[in-house]
Amino acid sequence: MTQTAPYAIRIQKTGGPEVLEVQAMEPRAPGAGEALVRQTAVGLNFIDTYHRSGLYPLKLPVTLGSEAAGVVEAVGEGVSDVKPGDRVAYLAGGTYATHYTGPAASMVKLPEFVSDEEGAAIMLKGLTAWMLLFEIRPVQPGDTALIWAPVGGVGSILTPWAAHLGARVIGVTSSQEKAEKAKALGAAEVAVGYDGVAAKVRELNGGKGVDIAFDSVGRISAEGSLGSLKPRGWFITYGNASGPVDPIPPSRLAQGGSLVMTRPGVFNFIQAPGALARGAGLVFDALKAGVFKADIGQRFTLKDAAEAHKALESGKTTGATILQP
Template structure:
């Protein structure tokens, strides 16, 4: 992709996938502390659909996208840890494009054993799994955890990583096919379907609640998560695949036995100095050790991103989806 053919996928208004449109751009030269990257792989994530639909408001017009990988073309003044030709991956706003210019401090050099596609597939989802497992209520051997969407983008990392840490994983998914894949990833048990989840989870766990519920589904799953927890259990709601969670009164947490609820965002956990390098280092180490794979379930050309959004929102994707500029 030459700079003469550079383009970005932008939205002028919020709405369905049809609002996504390609526009020619001129790649911006890097300023102090910045790097210009020719992107080779862009990750697709549910948060992109929230921005597109207006669920998470953005200033418009906007370029969507939140993670990518590529090759550094130029660096600005003061950048010493990167140089032209380096392969990098990063979390950033506005990655639905052929080129990206942004803070070099937010970019991580990719080890030789991590491909560009793996880097783009792993940054947001891998760091989200790191946050969930290590930074909120650290998962330890002997825990029992509930994972909704265990074969989704985050789930394909979260499920095997939690099992590797010694947790007993109970998954909740929508089909027998996905249940079989969840068990292959390390889930000990899987509930199929979204009705009566709490009762089914307790039946699988000797009548007891679980330590943590990792819930990316949202509106239709929140009560199932809360009902599945043991006293002082953690309800970690981190996604809205079925829509935003309805308001939960504090008394509901008391009724469940002093439950703890949090709605984390990964960027908050990456703000402390050294957090990005620490988190990415753990993700790459686990990938190298074979704990999980960068499960790339499907690929779309970046210009076909509307079709990719439709596939993601319809529940037809598994693992990560890569957009190719």
């Protein structure tokens, strides 16, 4: 197989980064309602590591990946929204590849001011931030929001966007260096370290609890989030960077003062007609207005996906990571 021949990154079994394999592939011609895309940039996300490890089981063997961007090469019968030559981005399974064939309805045409890399970097993360800020418990001016990992892939979009909407953001991160970056992104206060978070947050918030906790860390952060909330506050747990959250009895929510807990997934929020276009439109508008940037912190070749996974899981990445086919 030559360097330019079509290939995909697949797994035959779950496990560590070493299970990622480069395999030759034959791009599939688009069927009715589909488009074939030559991919130019693939986004790396924590959910990819959950699929690889088996935390979120998939039928094996499988091509990993959940977002990408590229140029449409061909369209199937009945497709009119996109055409060959269009630059598009999308959320989809199986994007760790040089080519992707899938539903054209799930593809969003990229505006001129959004590059392919930016499109791949912000589709999943940007739509996740949109879901968190607008669709679950809409953030209002005057809210106080706790954001874990405020300079990570989603956090680097969520933090400035929440602040732009008028929320007072308190971040929780692992180092002073990341704390400074979180403040540059719009966090009013930052708690450093994952021990005693609830006490730190209340101290930073005049002794009061926060309205919403946006928690992408999971197992080690859940109790810190719950303890940081004011009565009737929202615990939005949307990631498992430290592992899945242990079961939480309903009585714990009552003890916190009638707390609300939800575990959202972005794909459930873009299924309704028009939802994807609405969400992507808000993401692109905010990007154009400078509310946030497509913060691409690092790039790897797609064939080095295993190294990218290692960097992501070790906490050594900031912002978004792009895999280059």
